[in-house]
Amino acid sequence: GDSVTQMEGPVTLSEEAFLTINCTYTATGYPSLFWYVQYPGEGLQLLLKATKADDKGSNKGFEATYRKETTSFHLEKGSVQVSDSAVYFCALRDRDDKIIFGKGTRLHILP
Amino acid sequence: DAGITQSPRYKITETGRQVTLMCHQTWSHSYMFWYRQDLGHGLRLIYYSAAADITDKGEVPDGYVVSRSKTENFPLTLESATRSQTSVYFCASSAAGLALPLGEQFFGPGTRLTVL
DSSP states (O other): OOEEEEOOSOEEEETTOOEEEOEEEEOSSOOEEEEEEEOTTSOEEEEEEEOSTTOEEEETTEEEEOBTTTTBOOEEESSOOGGGOEEEEEEEEOTTSOEEEOOOEEEEEEO | OOSEEEEOSEEEEOTTOOEEEEEEESSOOSEEEEEEEETTTEEEEEEEEEETTEEEEOSOOTTEEEOOSSTTBOOEEESSOOGGGOEEEEEEEEOOSTTSOTTOOEEOOOEEEEEO
């Protein structure tokens, strides 16, 4: 079945560092891809999405590009802030319209 | 309040008891979902519903029951709670239709359930 694999955390960075969280997927066809973020004590919220190959999703300084050839959707941000500390989930929408989530990557940003 | 709400936010119960977690959304979204979140597993889908009176199993449905008599409500019942059901439970909803970003789900704040 479809699946999402993302790098294990926790990832600890200093403020203003460059962030990459890797995500690869296995799926039939070309699914829509998402990054969700979960701040402490809250539910998940959609951060960005891409619906077809070469699409770039972006929001709040975060970006991810849908790479069909490498089946990847890596999340990047050029300069992280303490407020970016959260758990990040990569996900895809399968053919049955269900969302398949990765296991999540916890990000700690140190001031 | 607009949005998606869950109640209770925290619950402690004992093994063997029945527990119902409530979920309510005000958007009239067709789809609703129940997930559990556990360390090392991420989010796993328990049950989902495409519309009122239509429900289907997800990845980990055993020990859970759902119903959807009204579009806005999607309660999750643990018929006889077990310690392995200690988890954080999230409800989510999404709209159907080409005019909306398919697949985007809106999550409630979660219910932290502890089974002793």
